[in-house]
Amino acid sequence: MSERLIVIGGDAAGMSAASQARRLKGADELEIVVFERGHFTSFSACGIPYWVSGDVSERDDLIARTPEEHRSRAIDLRMRTEVVEIDVAGGRVRARDLESGAESWTDYDKLVIATGARPIRPPLPGIDAPGVHGVQTLDDGQALIETLGRTEGKRAVVIGAGYIGVEMAEALIKRDYAVTMVNRGDEPMSTLDPDMGALVRTAMCGMGVEIVSGAEVTEIRTGPDGRVNAVVTVDAEYPADVVVLGIGVHPETTLAATAGLPLGKHGGLLTDLAMRVRGQDNIWAGGDCVEVLDLVSGVERHIALGTHANKHGQIIGSGIGGGYATFPGVVGTAVSKVCDLEVARTGLREKEARAAGLQYVTVIIESTSRSGYYPGAAKMTVKMLAERRTGRLLGVQIVGGEGAGKRVDIAAVALTARMTVEQMTALDLGYAPPFSPVWDPVLVAARKAVTAVQQRG
Known part of the structure; x- marks a missing residue:
């Protein structure tokens, strides 16, 4: 009798796990069902700023493998379907078709959680106004490009100065926007020490970005039409026709937390070296929803990178397929x-x-x-x-x-x-x-x- 593997999430970690498991086990041994709530699979989120800037001309250039290609490998990939509940004791998940609203339960023998991360959206007045964009998925990138195409003004405010914020500031400069970057820290790129971040600030100012440091955003103000028209801090107000959130991401572990699975201090799932969720024999997790061991400091960290996600998927798929592999940790590169x-x-x-x-x-x-x-x-x-x-x-x-x-x-x-x-x-x-x-x-x-x-x- 064949087993059923359910994968929640159809991007890097999820599809790498499904594909590797399929390489090791045929359809007569292992049925694979993947639930993906979005419109795309196996895409490069890291490439979105370069698509927005025009350096990458086509959206599909960022897609490594389409749903049709996955299905041709005997993977039952169900797009626009969101898992809304995990029943660990019953070995099943409840999924909702986002087009029809219909819900159904599906049993599993093995489960992979690859729910990724979500952009941080602080609970500010106006945060959900038209013209305010997070950038995490191809849908997000498409929505931002459409906004840039129909917006008459050319003023952009980027909130946050991490990797996404810095890359999006450059993308907007290339689209001839006047860009203001509002940053809580003293220097951009908080992943660097301040003395090195100062070199980044000098370069960004040189390319025309106005950087506001040590600024706490209190409100995103809207105009009479309901669209964003300014970003307000404790000390000032910055006009904006479009706002991009580059504050960072948080592990998307709402499902896992509700199901009682173990989370670390950063909110990510905790796994063993084989990426199996701690305390579980038949549940694995990988990608941006997990925490990983820092090999230098010895503590667990949340690092959202596609390189890690693809490795996690390979390791998970190997374990499910009868092989053996481990993920020892990272050094934070x-x-x-x-x-x-x-x-x-x-x-x-x-x-x-x-x-x-x-x-x-x-x-x-x-x-x-x-x-x-x-x-x-x-x-x-x-x-x-x-x-x-x-x-x-x-x-x-x-x-x-x-x-x-x-x-x-x-x-x-x-x-x-x-x-x-x-x-x-x-x-x-x-x-x-x-x-x-x-x-x-x-x-x-x-x-x-x-x-x-x-x-x-």
Whole structure:
């Protein structure tokens, strides 16, 4: 007799799990049913800002695999169908057809929860007014593009200065909008230390973004037509024809919480190394709805990234299909760009190192992405944190021109291997003038960190 696998969520983690399980087990052994409440599957949410900006011309370029392609692989994919209840004791879910409103129960032998994350929408007056947009799904991107196409004014306010906020500010600049970014923090990109975030602010101001720091939004004001026309803070008011929320996301775990499944302090589901929900034998979870172990600090964090979601799905599908795989954790690597400026980080910021009770040293160096004499060499700044006594690498942040961002991968590997900064100085990295100075900037920072550890240790 075949088993039934139900997957809640048809994007990265959910469809990766379903596809991997199907590779390992045929339809006669495993029936796979996927419920997806949206209009699209397997799409790149990270690419939405570049679609909005026009760098990506077609929406479908962001879709890795369509519903029809999934169905051709013997996956029963039910679009525009939302799971509204999980009955753990009964081994079933209740789903609602969003077009007809009809509801029905479906039994499962195995369940995957891949409900993703939702944009944070603070309970402000006017937050749901026409012209206010979160950006999480292709539907969100389409709605924003339509608003930009029919809005007469050219004033935009971005609330929040994280990855999404910064990328959307650039997208709106490219669409000839006057952009104001309202940020609660002192510097944009709170995933960086403030001294590195200041470099991002300088670059954004240079491309024409007005950045308002230390500002608390109190209201989104609307005009006589009900549409947004201003963002109000404690101290000022900023005219707006369109507002984009870039405040961040929160794990979408309402279903899981109601079903009594375990959540962490960030609101994400807690799983074991095989991505099985803790305390459950037949329920798995992955993607933006889970918390993951930080391998540097040893604490659990919520990090919403497509790279993790796809890995989670592969691991879950392998376990369900009879194989074996684990997800040991992350070091917190992320990379982005603002026009020609590349921004990257991995490991711990100073704030996180202090919270973990670590004593550390920091160093900052300036270098270039190529040999200084080679055409196109771009400036870059590298900040490195190392444990004060042992010299263990704790974190790296990089801000610079073309060729800077992906250098963070060197540090990500070193963090995963728990290398010291002294060990890093011996890394045999590739060198040629078009790609790097003789001493790669990351290794220059490591050398300086070694000296700091010796002096402070």
